[in-house]
Amino acid sequence: MTTAADPREVLQKIDLWLRMYRKMLAIRLFEGQVNELYTRALMPGLAHLYIGEEAVAVGVCEALERSDYITSTHRGHGHCLAKGASPDLMFAELLGKEAGYCKGKGGSMHIADPATGNLGANAIVCGSAGIATGAAFSAKRLGTNQVSVCFFGEGALGQGVLYECMNLAELFKLPVIYVCENNLYTEYTHYSETTAGDIVSRATAFGLQGVSVDGQNVRAVYDFAQMLVDRARRGAGPAFLLRNTYRYHGHHVGDINREYYRSKQEEHTWKTERDPIANFGKWLIDQKIADKAKLDAIASELEAEMQKAVDFAIAAPYPSPSEVAEDVYA
Numbered sequence: 001m002t003t004a005a006d007p008r009e010v011l012q013k014i015d016l017w018l019r020m021y022r023k024m025l026a027i028r029l030f031e032g033q034v035n036e037l038y039t040r041a042l043m044p045g046l047a048h049l050y051i052g053e054e055a056v057a058v059g060v061c062e063a064l065e066r067s068d069y070i071t072s073t074h075r076g077h078g079h080c081l082a083k084g085a086s087p088d089l090m091f092a093e094l095l096g097k098e099a100g101y102c103k104g105k106g107g108s109m110h111i112a113d114p115a116t117g118n119l120g121a122n123a124i125v126c127g128s129a130g131i132a133t134g135a136a137f138s139a140k141r142l143g144t145n146q147v148s149v150c151f152f153g154e155g156a157l158g159q160g161v162l163y164e165c166m167n168l169a170e171l172f173k174l175p176v177i178y179v180c181e182n183n184l185y186t187e188y189t190h191y192s193e194t195t196a197g198d199i200v201s202r203a204t205a206f207g208l209q210g211v212s213v214d215g216q217n218v219r220a221v222y223d224f225a226q227m228l229v230d231r232a233r234r235g236a237g238p239a240f241l242l243r244n245t246y247r248y249h250g251h252h253v254g255d256i257n258r259e260y261y262r263s264k265q266e267e268h269t270w271k272t273e274r275d276p277i278a279n280f281g282k283w284l285i286d287q288k289i290a291d292k293a294k295l296d297a298i299a300s301e302l303e304a305e306m307q308k309a310v311d312f313a314i315a316a317p318y319p320s321p322s323e324v325a326e327d328v329y330a
């Protein structure tokens with residue numbers, strides 16, 4: 001492998017890379033179980049799978065401290081797990097159980113976990129931009145040195161609130177990073193049909209630092225995220241990070257027949273040539289950081305962990321009907 005001068009730095013990097021591999025795989029296996037729970041009619045409602053996009057959440061969250069903030073979207077399981085949420089409590093939330101992160105009253109699109117700095121998923125497209133920006137504002141005013149990351153899909157580029165937030169963030173030099181996950185489709189429409197011009201220029205026009213990165217390459221995502229997080233922590237202001245990525249499944253778990261808006265060939269190419277986990281695994285093996293047996297052992301461990309978490313959630317009790325109106329603010 002290519003080495004840095006200091007052996008401790010090399011070891012730290014190896015730990016980081018193996019951790020990122022493990023986390024990406026954990027998200028993929030978690031999501032596979034979600035699809036299974038939906039198919040077996042064990043999960044009420046729908047879920048929006050993040051499979052294919054794992055490198056974005058993991059690369060960004062690895063650059064954050066536990067106390068840093070994130071806000072998430074309707075496609076948020078990957079963000080929650082990458083920031084440190086427990087799969088068992090997430091499955092419990094998805095199944096509407098009392099043990100879930102929101103006592104089973106939020107479900108897939110409303111998972112929040114203040115202990116890991118996760119201020120919440122949000123079913124409203126771009127609904128969390130104001131929350132992430134407000135969190136950065138409070139961090140700056142209180143001098144806590146925290147950074148805030150706002151994850152959103154490219155569909156959110158059509159929401160005016162994003163531009164109000166970026167304008168304010170730049171004026172106040174807030175420690176916030178807007179992470180746009182461009183997975184090419186806003187529901188069933190290719191983004192080129194809804195989004196004019198260059199995406200990053202929309203942020204640089206306000207003076208934000210803007211960067212575009214291959215969202216399928218976790219090392220690149222991490223490196224750029226770390227640079228922007230350090231910059232924000234130093235007080236140099238907000239940034240916009242565009243990640244080009246792809247969702248393998250439909251817009252939601254029920255979106256099975258997709259050929260009227262994208263081809264099977266396109267899906268096949270992304271899955272076979274650009275898969276973030278397979279390609280990173282190959283790289284780890286090429287660099288002799290891990291061998292196939294080690295990666296297989298990680299997979300077996302995670303599969304068992306996810307199965308245990310699902311079993312926990314299935315067996316967990318529902319909240320009592322008498323508290324149906326408790327903890328509900330809308």
Ligand SMILES: Cc1ncc(C[n+]2csc(CCOP(=O)(O)OP(=O)(O)O)c2C)c(N)n1
Nearest residue numbers: 075123124125153154155156183185186187
């Ligand atoms: C304000 C608002 N408008 C419309 C919707 C319906 N809706 C749910 S997800 C979605 C598409 C979001 O696309 P994108 O932001 O690119 O995220 P992706 O699903 O690709 O991750 C839409 C239009 C919504 N939830 N909120």
